[in-house]
Amino acid sequence: MSEVPLLAVDDLAVEFRTRSGTVRALERVGFALARGETLGIVGESGSGKSVTAFAIMGILDAAARVTAGSIVFGGLDLLTASERTLQEMRGRELAMIFQNPRAALNPIRPIGRQIEDILIRHANVLPAQARIRAIEKLAAVNIADPERRARAYPFELSGGMCQRVMIAMALACSPALLVADEPTTGLDVTTQAVIMDLVADLARREGMASLLITHDLGLAMDYCDSIAVMHAGHIVEVAPAAELFRAPRHPYTQKLIAATPRPAARLGDLAAIPGGLPDLRRDDLPPCRYSARCERRGEMCDETLPMIEIAAGHRVACQYPQ
Amino acid sequence: MTALLSVDRIEKRYAVGGRGLLARLRQEKPAFLHAVDTVSFTIGRGETVGLVGESGCGKSTLVRLVTRLIDPTAGAISFDGTDTAAVPAKRFGRSPLRSRIQMVFQDAEGSLNPRFTAFDAIAAPARRLARLSAAALKARVEEVAALTGLPRELLGRFPHQLSGGQKARVGIARAIVDVSVQVVILRLLDDLKRRLGLSYLFVSHDLNVVRLLCDRVLVMYLGKIVESGPADAVFAQPAHPYTKALLSAIPSFDPGGKRNAVRLSGEPRSPIDPDPNVCRFYGRCPKGVERCATAMPALTMVTPDRQVACHFPETEPKIARSAADKALNGETLSS
16 A cells, blocks of 8 residues: 555544534544555444444535544545535445445336436436446346346345345446445345455456445455454554454454354353443543453553554554553 | 254245235135245254244244244144144233243344333233232342343333343343343353253354354255254254355455355245245255256255255265264353
8 A cells, every 4th residue: 555545534533413412423533445455344333434434425414523634535635525526426436335225225216227327427328328238237236137127126126136236336337436334234144245245346356445334343354455443433443354353452353353253263252342332422531432441441541542553554542552 | 852842844824915806806816925834843941943044034934933923824833742833823922831932032122112111021921921919020020130130220211221232131031031142142041041941942144143052053945944953063064055155154254265155146936836846945056956946855864963955965974973973072052
């Protein structure tokens, strides 16, 4: 990653204003993604994974405010770009797939037509050719009998098939970056494997970078080059996938790996992570948001939260990395 | 080992279409969705049996049949020597056996009444099934709350005031009051099994969790059991091509380790009036040959404790036996 990264998120902070106080959802979030690279963002629910994805796509909730940082994609700061520019980017350069594909598709429009709409809007495809191109896109995501399926409505397709359609739509314009927010949660494991293989295969073929948001550490291990672990709005550790699994340095990463049922583990090997996420509305949040749950906690933890570079591409936010 | 639960050739068919006036005038025959098709299995006392398979394969229907929330179309269910299939589901709620078969649901939030406090939720089955005095009821609820690690102070809270883990505990406490998965809950289930001698039918998508918790595993595909056996042996050496694909889909925690994985193409066959002479897995099976489309493979014993429904089971009997022996000698669970 010596060249300029495709995506560089730096010092990002996002807050949500709610009736019961300001939620500090993200703080000092930073990572970089090279062309063709796959980064996994893992963490428990409420850790800020999806907020990070939504901030990149520029589709944060109206109650959210970006209070610091920058998101630079292909040389353009997405946070200061106009909505018009963003609309051009989304679909063409930046694409996203969501957890519930059936809900993300238009229920009263045949799926082929929905792909045609995108091709006409973003890929300068002439309406006369859109139908044929849409069928090609369906075939590219391994949908059998694409001519017939193009006329189907989302309710006529299985969950796995709907996710294939979502992927076909997201990749219709060969984007440079795909953001996948829990793309296979709720699908069967066999379907999950097929969908993940498909995305990895298409990404490799098109040289597309991808950001995989998941709560499933095992899935991230299998499909990502690097993994960022989030906890309570902080990235606590980033490392190449194999290194993160082999030599995690942050206490939370270590606990997360120990708590995940893995192929060789026995019930006695699994350890629970004590405590829960801190209330992000508190005014007196400590610098390290994990410190209250941490066994390694020391005097320095209430002072500052350093980001220590352990090795190339391996950073850990901890005063006492082990 | 006498089985606690014995399910014999149970079936559940749902009529689809052909029941409207127009259909009747045209004298159309109704079609039937075969949700559960001739399924037999047993669960021993204190045994944990895992049930796996993709959504739509009939797992939930099977569980609802066993817990007697719905009536089977055919077949027998024997629970502790009593034929429970003979009692209509409507009346089973008042049967003394009701208290001995309980369910814990996946969505702890959705399965709790939002207007019931934790105490009410746990007490409801006890109130209905046993005649206890108010004091005895309170004592019983506090006892099971303590057993499941639910602090007494939380008993007055409503579901929205409890964390996910606490809600799951209420769900479990509720199920044992009469006598996304967290480690704590798995440990709790394992611990309760040891202390109370519970048997579980454990339904899960997470095969790693099934492997951790279960003694035996049943693999379902489109309404039929396609493989059964000791969890360790099945996981070490799956015999049915569907089981193989299922296990192959588990994340391996190995970057780039998915290269030679078995992947299923296509969609499952329709469960509506399936051809009785075609293997249900035909069409998606990497092995499928002509014989699979002309003769349905029966669930057959391949080793004394393993059954497979496939014309071409993968397992070498010798290897399977040694794996199964290991599973029997070395305990599946250790904590």
